[in-house]
């Protein structure tokens with residue numbers, strides 16, 4: 001009988017469940033099911049379908065229950081951050097959760113800072129100011145007299161809401177609460193003063209837990225539906241980025257990471273929060289990581305740009321799009337991937353074209369030109385953020401580890417190495433699921449510590465290193481990028 005960990009890993013555009021097992025050779029992983037995740041637009045708002053996500057998890061569990069040679073040791077769930085479900089006194093969900101792409105939080109930080117100064121909020125939380133942080137979502141809902149929030153007894157972040165559906169137990173996991181901007185970065189506990197401003201107290205949340213703690217076991221209902229027994233559900237690093245960073249296969253501690261998916265999260269791992277005037281003005285975040293670490297990082301709009309274009313192009317394959325980009329003219333037009341224009345436009349291709357024409361650059365017309373513009377702009381933005389990170393990081397940065405689905409994109413890896421001027425190590429592409437499994441293995445006592453697991457991943461997963469080339473061409477392009485993005 002194979003002892004496996006069942007990882008649920010949900011991103012903003014797709015989700016998957018994965019079985020992981022440790023063998024003497026390393027970590028073996030097997031996909032159970034993959035499914036899309038959709039933004040649902042109705043009556044002027046954007047939502048997620050939490051029930052549909054739950055249904056896919058149940059399907060995954062059923063598939064595993066059919067496998068005669070597999071025994072699940074535990075289950076762990078990680079998802080994207082900041083979104084949450086309002087739960088009524090009777091334990092029922094009050095509404096589908098809003099998506100962080102909903103425009104209702106435009107201007108929300110500024111409104112909140114009238115009550116609590118921006119500096120104070122940053123001093124407590126160390127979290128970068130982004131409109132969609134749960135802190136600002138909650139304040140927006142309060143200001144709009146949202147009926148679900150008014151009736152809510154508890155608030156559950158997405159991974160915690162799904163764990164609740166599986167176990168009936170309500171928890172608030174530390175990493176997901178941290179990216180929500182509700183945790184004090186120093187005490188690593190919810191910041192009561194912020195909760196108070198939102199008309200909330202700790203009693204409006206589930207039991208506060210750290211990665212590795214047990215949440216509960218599958219309910220009788222889930223056991224009946226899936227055919228499984230009373231398997232434990234473990235709080236992993238519920239925030240997907242925290243799970244991904246846990247699995248960086250670094251042997252040299254002087255590294256930075258780029259967790260590449262819908263978002264590109266670039267940062268370093270630190271022992272404690274780095275909350276200074278510089279980190280505040282450059283808007284770097286101090287999110288809670290595993291094992292007491294902090295993820296000092298910045299959000300960069302990532303594959304979202306391409307995912308949106310691709311959806312409109314009829315899901316053309318990535319290799320095809322990458323080949324078209326490679327065959328296009330270099331540095332024809334550049335964009336700032338983080339411009340608000342790209343947050344959630346009705347037509348991404350059009351938004352990119354508008355940006356280029358407004359900034360007096362050639363307007364990309366072909367698919368290849370659009371994709372080239374996205375990849376080159378991302379590589380140059382990575383350079384910009386890495387340059388900033390070097391000034392903030394407590395340690396030097398000698399290697400950039402690109403992890404997550406985006407690390408499969410060889411062309412972007414090559415261009416990233418050229419742009420940042422240090423070696424880029426690509427992989428693992430399933431970093432998030434691996435991090436999820438690592439925490440479960442620690443909880444089960446199968447693994448000793450994070451460091452030894454990172455070594456094991458380094459040994460058992462094939463990684464590719466890209467060395468910088470053509471750096472003078474990229475240095476010139478970077479100056480051009482800075483000019484274009486500064487004036488626009």
Ligand code: LFR
Pocket residue numbers: 011012079080081082083100179239240241261262263265299
């Ligand atoms: C990545 C991620 C980022 C978070 C963004 C929105 O999937 O979790 O870390 O800032 O999604 O939640």
